[in-house]
Amino acid sequence: MHDRVVITGIGLVTALGNNVTENLHNLTNAVSGIKQMKFLVSEQKQFPVGEVKLSNQEMCEILDLPYDCHISRTSLLGILALKEALKDSGLLDTKGLGLISGTTVAGMDITEQHYPEPLPPNKPPVHDCCSNTNFIADYFGLFDYTSTISTACSSALNSLILAKMLIENGVKYKVVAGGTEALSKFHLNGFRSLMILDENPCRPFDKTRSGLNLGEGAAYLVLESESSAKERGAKILGVLSGTGNACDAFHQTATSLSGEGAFLAMNKAITSAGITPKDVDYISAHGTGTPDNDSSESAAILRLFGDDYPPISSTKSLTGHTTSASGSIEAAFCLLAINNYFIPQNVGYSAPDENCIVPFVGENTEDLKLNNVMCNAFGFGGNDSSIIISRYE
Amino acid sequence: MLLDLEAMIHQLLSHDMNRVFVTAIVDSVSEEEIKNLISPVKSRRFGFLQKRALAIAIKALEDGKVDKPDMILNGTFMGCIDNSLKILENMHSEGESVSMPTAFMQSTHNTISSLIAIYTNNHAYNATYSHGDISFECALQDAFLHLKSGLATSALVCKNDEITSFMQQNPDFFGTITPKDISEAWVLTTNPNITPIFEIQDVVISHKKGYDSAKILKIKL
Numbered sequence: 001m002h003d004r005v006v007i008t009g010i011g012l013v014t015a016l017g018n019n020v021t022e023n024l025h026n027l028t029n030a031v032s033g034i035k036q037m038k039f040l041v042s043e044q045k046q047f048p049v050g051e052v053k054l055s056n057q058e059m060c061e062i063l064d065l066p067y068d069c070h071i072s073r074t075s076l077l078g079i080l081a082l083k084e085a086l087k088d089s090g091l092l093d094t095k096g097l098g099l100i101s102g103t104t105v106a107g108m109d110i111t112e113q114h115y116p117e118p119l120p121p122n123k124p125p126v127h128d129c130c131s132n133t134n135f136i137a138d139y140f141g142l143f144d145y146t147s148t149i150s151t152a153c154s155s156a157l158n159s160l161i162l163a164k165m166l167i168e169n170g171v172k173y174k175v176v177a178g179g180t181e182a183l184s185k186f187h188l189n190g191f192r193s194l195m196i197l198d199e200n201p202c203r204p205f206d207k208t209r210s211g212l213n214l215g216e217g218a219a220y221l222v223l224e225s226e227s228s229a230k231e232r233g234a235k236i237l238g239v240l241s242g243t244g245n246a247c248d249a250f251h252q253t254a255t256s257l258s259g260e261g262a263f264l265a266m267n268k269a270i271t272s273a274g275i276t277p278k279d280v281d282y283i284s285a286h287g288t289g290t291p292d293n294d295s296s297e298s299a300a301i302l303r304l305f306g307d308d309y310p311p312i313s314s315t316k317s318l319t320g321h322t323t324s325a326s327g328s329i330e331a332a333f334c335l336l337a338i339n340n341y342f343i344p345q346n347v348g349y350s351a352p353d354e355n356c357i358v359p360f361v362g363e364n365t366e367d368l369k370l371n372n373v374m375c376n377a378f379g380f381g382g383n384d385s386s387i388i389i390s391r392y393e
Numbered sequence: 394m395l396l397d398l399e400a401m402i403h404q405l406l407s408h409d410m411n412r413v414f415v416t417a418i419v420d421s422v423s424e425e426e427i428k429n430l431i432s433p434v435k436s437r438r439f440g441f442l443q444k445r446a447l448a449i450a451i452k453a454l455e456d457g458k459v460d461k462p463d464m465i466l467n468g469t470f471m472g473c474i475d476n477s478l479k480i481l482e483n484m485h486s487e488g489e490s491v492s493m494p495t496a497f498m499q500s501t502h503n504t505i506s507s508l509i510a511i512y513t514n515n516h517a518y519n520a521t522y523s524h525g526d527i528s529f530e531c532a533l534q535d536a537f538l539h540l541k542s543g544l545a546t547s548a549l550v551c552k553n554d555e556i557t558s559f560m561q562q563n564p565d566f567f568g569t570i571t572p573k574d575i576s577e578a579w580v581l582t583t584n585p586n587i588t589p590i591f592e593i594q595d596v597v598i599s600h601k602k603g604y605d606s607a608k609i610l611k612i613k614l
Binding site (some may be wrong): 042108112116120121124125126128131133134137138144145146147149162165166169186191193194246247248249251260261264379380381382 | 465469470471472477481482484485488489490491492494497498499500501502503504506507508510511513514515516517519521522523524525528531534535538539541542563565566567568569570598599600601602603605
């Protein structure tokens, strides 16, 4: 009935690299970007982080912005990624686009530098989520619709889900969606307070896993209807064929043992894509490396897919947990996997856990062809989302 | 030209789709009602805004005669900002060794929509929009499109923000922007048998440099 919603551009900035090419290179070679902090000013140096390897000043120079500490790192990362996505899709001169961005901590890096002094009244607002989304949008001047989703670690994935909704209902033709989040003291110490940070490199699904490494980054995907993409001769990278959003409704930060929310979200995504679990060729897991998340995500996957589940990996041991941006960063990785015929490795895994799935750590075979890929992102509050990206043919 | 075309296609697509009714709007709740609507035992660790938001949501669901909505949405400018400010203050006065798990958890903007889901044991679609003073309209548009296209039959859409005493004393703390102190909940349904307050024809959101606007097009019944 509907025109399919296709993806025609990717922009990526993570600890693995400042663009798609660098990310692809380090993703295929499984080279982790998690290191000791360099740009974040914090006493908590014992925690390794997935930092983007650019200072704010370097990003301002790249973007031709005056270096001025009132542009949040979240906005700078977002502009870098959005610029690449627009360029990749051939839309750098197209007006009337929509932007949906996921973020939570937003401009907290700037607010915490000033506190207890107020933010300067003569500068553009920077603290709240919306100010960051609109600052990113207005750098380009192409957007006549902007929105911000803030569902913690599933924010960017929910942005993709809303984009599909807007396109299918004819509200917008072309929507750029994703998320951005930068490291801040607030964020790092918040996760430290919850006692879910690991001082060693994280090990998703491993028996010895003991927490996550925080990361940062941004990714945006250009989404449009298939007819719009064909009409303008855009290259089509994949189809956003299914989406699912559900709530675990269990606890603000802990996950239910059975992973009810995760199960419901994955099941909705598969059903709405019109496929069955057997048709899923790869799962990009949320896989944060915390004891709770990985066992409940595993329980939900086993319930839905049985023991015969497809290859699964978490890329968070490469990028760190990029929180609000993780959904679109990992959806971008899924598109790279489909188009470059590989499955990302679950780095850091060695000891099987009876409560977890066994993730993909093997060699990629030459005849690998991924037709349907699932990408999960689960947030605090049990805001669980899942999407299916399919090969375009 | 492009906009006209988009509007036309939207109208064509809208034909034969579901009608979306608002059956309850609740924007205030007394202390007494809060005590009656939510268990004091369960809510002892909730912040001020969380309590008010939850009570108003429950009251709206009762008024709107929807037991378990297919969607729970919240629009918030700054979330439970009291918690964020507490963390900033403690990091400033005591340094980074301070541990505040509850405040951090409740500072995350989606804490209210999650709380409503947890409290009412509802696994449905759940999302939070944080887009300045049109956060509620962004959430409402998401619900409207789901109901109109038949993907959901009912929705709870809330708006929640607080002005803390710190913000009253420092009204310019965040620069030129300030949220309003508000809790409000709307119940939407496609069921024509529940007496509606009005029908939603469309929710239109637009952006110009440095400025967002939103319109809720209503049909009086």
